[in-house]
Amino acid sequence: MAAAAPALPTFLRPRPRPPPPFPSSTPPLHRRRPPPSRLHPARPAVPLSPVSAVEKTKGAAAAADEVQLEGMPSEFYDEEWQANQRERTKEWHAYRQKEEAEEEAKSSEYREIGMRMKAYPQEEVCKARVLVSSFIRAGEDVEKVSQCFIWTLTNLNR
Template sequence: MEAKVLLLACTPLLPSIPFQAHMRTVYLKPRSLSCCRAKRKSTAKTKEGQEKLLEGMPKEYYDEEWQAQQREKTKELERLRKHEDDEEERMVENYREIGIRLNGYPEEDVKKAKKLVSSFIRAEEEVEEKIEEAAEKGELTELVLMVIWNRLDLARRDDEKDAIRSLDLLYRRVETEILKREATPAMRLLNDLLNMHDGFQ
């Protein structure tokens, strides 16, 4: 009878496995706490580093109004840059369009016409003699007028006032000489009479 009572008193001590497992889970918690402490330390170091980097910044850097002004200046610079890029693209397109006008003519003829126009420009006061000489040789053609017009168009786009004035006069003079050479004898006589009349006045 005594042995049975002793056995019953000792039986509750057998299930020890759940208790040990519970102890293991409790033992793991301090590791997670140490990780949190490490993260906090690294974050604090990062903040300290940022504060050190900002130490050399001017006082205006912390002024919201100053920062807003800087943002507006940046936007204005971007607008100006875009406007300049658009203007440059437009000019390139215009130059390309002007160059295309001469594509229908033989390359050798274009070179000769450009050379002739350059000689007119360099002649200055002797340009009248150069034009008449070229007309007698049959060198004044529609292509020569086109080359002068292209130069005049470029000068207008670049707003070169002196070049515009000179090229405009040159174009009119060459055009007049071409028309005079292509005119009928009656038209030539009429032109001579008009010139004489202007001279008498």
């Protein structure tokens, strides 16, 4: 009698064969055709006739006089309201530019402070940062305590 061969570890065993490919009647999923185009490939799209800029503006002005946009309030067509809106927009832009200038001034000031701090020894700068952060935290704590105190006073009076 022949001795049986020892069993092989799983990593040395031959792999099972993959399943047979799809039958030829059904294509695999990854080889689907793209959806058909609305335009027929043999028939090119009809190009539009060129329109001059003068004709565009004349047509747009006439169309604007005749047709009002749906859903737009009646004020939209009022010239005085439009002028008022443009004025408000100018004021808003001026305000925004002022705010941006203030932010830029603050950041440049912080940059200047940072540049000055480079002249000092690193240990002193670290101690100063710790001190400033403790001041900030103390202010936050004072604010929390004062809010709790005010809440307590308002609820005691009820």
